[in-house]
């Protein structure tokens with residue numbers, strides 16, 4: 001083998017320097033970088049090969065040649081480390097940009113929608129009375145004449161029927177004009193004591209205006225037991241109004257007439273600086289109604305009321321047109 005000269009080794013080292021610099025410059029990622037490392041510094045790498053050619057030099061030349069190669073090795077090692085760091089930083093920046101998560105930003109709420117204001121009011125009314133020990137009952141919206149009128153002491157040609165202009169389905173069936181028929185159904189199916197409320201939809205042939213809708217909602221209440229009086233009715237109503245509206249609302253209790261109650265009353269509420277609005281009809285269940293369902297009017301007494309849910313909502317929020325509840329205008333509904 002021909003002995004190598006120092007000059008020749010220097011030239012090779014110089015060529016190698018240019019080569020690894022070019023190779024390093026074209027590296028894009030960690031894999032590419034590893035390839036460069038193996039190619040030049042690996043066990044069979046190009047620099048390693050130069051090292052093994054040291055022994056071909058004259059002994060006096062070996063030390064300076066060794067220094068030269070060691071310097072080159074150090075240079076490559078440093079450059080690789082620097083490039084590795086650069087690649088890692090670039091990779092991190094790329095990942096952050098791609099994922100677009102910034103965990104330092106505050107969270108965001110996403111609107112879910114909510115219950116209709118009339119549903120909110122109904123649930124709250126149910127809640128108040130359930131806490132007072134009332135059960136929630138229900139009855140059909142397509143009702144017969146007997147339960148809607150007859151059994152409530154409103155015979156066929158009674159003038160009071162004018163108050164309940166009805167949607168008839170046939171001779172016998174109609175859309176219930178109030179929730180009072182549920183009183184009859186409940187009393188016929190249970191023995192006293194009876195303590196129920198019944199929320200539900202009602203229908204009347206009224207022309208829609210700011211305070212009338214052909215479909216609306218009531219909550220009926222009925223309590224039948226031995227020894228109940230008008231004073232108990234008044235307490236329940238006052239307590240309910242206080243719990244539902246809180247302070248600032250006024251209540252007025254006055255006489256009225258319903259065929260199924262005797263005596264009968266009506267209740268008006270006024271919100272702060274507002275108008276009086278009737279919220280319910282009420283009264284002591286007429287003995288004729290108790291007798292009709294097979295209760296003994298000598299034995300038990302009862303009271304009842306029919307409360308307008310829309311009216312309660314209008315009073316709570318100061319809404320002046322009942323039609324807003326049915327138009328499904330999200331600008332209105334989203335306020336509750």
Ligand code: DAH
Nearest residue numbers: 178180281282283304305306
């Ligand atoms: N049912 C009546 C109506 O819709 C309201 C009513 C009055 C209900 C007196 C009652 C009551 O339970 O006792 O106009």
